[in-house]
Amino acid sequence: MIKEDQRIIPARLKEARLVRGLSINELASRVGLSKQAISQYELGENEPKPSTMMGIIRELDFPKSFFYKTYEEHIIGNTFFRASAAVTKKNKEIQYNKSKLAGYIYDYLQKYIEFPELNLPDLSSFDQTDWDDDSIELLSENVRQFWGLGENPINNIVNLMERNGIVVFSIDMESLKVDAFCQSRKGRPYIFLGNDKESAARRQFDAAHEIGHRLMHNHIHNQDILSREEFKIIEHQANRFASALLLPAEAFAKTVTSTKLIHFIELKKYWKVSIAAMLYRAQELGIIDQSRYTSLLKQMTIHKMRSKEPFDDVITVPKPILLNKGIKMLLQDNFKNEVQIINESGVPREFIEMLCTMDKGSLKLKEIEPTLRLIVNNQKDA
Structure with missing residues (x-):
């Protein structure tokens, strides 16, 4: 009140x-x-x-x-935006303040619901200020082993993150220049994935990229003071980690039995990674040389695959489910109603629905229709 x-x-x-x-x-x-x-x-x-x-x-x-x-302020350190250099300060500002609403929702839900504990590997054996390609490959192997992934494809990286205590939100970025971003929070990292590009492979890579930032760049407290060259370096590092996590070197190499474009198209269904990312990884690992890599990219351009790849509309886009389940738990048995959730959290309905991956209108208070009861008069007319 x-x-x-x-x-x-x-x-x-x-x-x-x-x-x-x-x-x-x-x-x-x-x-x-x-x-x-x-x-x-x-x-x-x-x-x-x-x-x-x-x-x-x-x-x-x-x-x-x-x-x-x-509200208690939980954001610590930097917010890493996976965005093009052309993204505006205004758009970053909008997304940053939306992320605050996400924190308010999570804080509200965890008063009533126990979420999975954060489960990240110990990185004390790594020099966290000096990441080269070899140490990044080793880090990805460490993460795969810690999470029990073996050399298998990661079919749903969002589900994997949620199981290990990372809070994941789907968010309307309102700009094609922003793909995703992550924040360090007290207790656990938050990762925000854009709804604007409906591609499972793109979302898989964006999510893995953000995990890389969380693991490798916690020592960077202000992204805005980085030079353009420094920013390019940390983006390369996060990209390398995402490639290595999603496409483990030995296992991926074994599956590349041809260097024809049609083969990489088929591999996309298995690895759930974009064709472009697999080609880059193949070149990165020396499976194909620079000339073949360039030739395959040209073929993709000719066949108009650069902006929309085959199977983008077939492979299901992985979506966060935990916060959605949390809201539904509160609504069960009228523990809370829609109005209480909105007023007690203080967050507008549209943002709760978006950030908790709910259908639009899910939190509209349902109108209860008046009921009628049939009265039968058994008395005979006098």
Whole structure:
């Protein structure tokens, strides 16, 4: 319950505005206030009147409870974005603030539900500030052994991560320039996978790439201060790890019995990895030389496979399931209803549904239709 004299939390105003992708000027214009007024509210220098606050809440379309909640901050260190250099600061800002909502949902759910414990290998034997290709290959072997994968394909990397205590969210990136991102959190890592590219192979690689960042780059606390060259190095390292994890060197080499493009197309069904990634891995391991690699990429271009590969619409895209199950558990036997989950977490319905991989409209409170009872009068007319 929100007390009448309770004050808003200024940080919540800014978070909600940034999630909606609005500048201070844009929000001020929409609610009929000055830029200075909104700025003062966000800085805590002034308190909006109740009527003003209601106008802001309606415009931002967040539960009223959100603006009065004190949440525990769990994000530590850096947020690694798997994105092109052209991604805007605004888009990163939107995704970062969405990730805060994800944390609020998870914190709410874990009050009632016990999630799998974090299960990552001990990396103390590795020099975590100096990763070369050999040490990355060794790391991937270590992870595969620790998780009991042997040399088998990883058919569903999202399920694998969730079983080992990594929290995974599906998220609308609103930009084709962002594929995924990860964060270090107190207790466990969060990995966010974009919904915008419906490709199982792409999602497998994105997820493995983010695991690589979590394991190798925890010592980097601010990605933004890296030079372009330093950023390229850590991206190469995460890519190498993803390739090695998904396509273990010896096992993958044994399956490459031809260097024809049609063979790699067939291998995609087995390894659940993109054709382009397999070609790169084959060249990386010396299975094919640079000339053959270039020739195969040209063939992919001729057959228009670079943007959409064969089987992209056939192989099922792996999706997170644990948070979805958590919400359903709360709704079972009316332990919580939809309105309680939204108001108690403070997170808008649309974001709970998206981040917990629920169908749109799942958290709409179901209307209960009035029931009628047939009354039979057995008395005879007088």
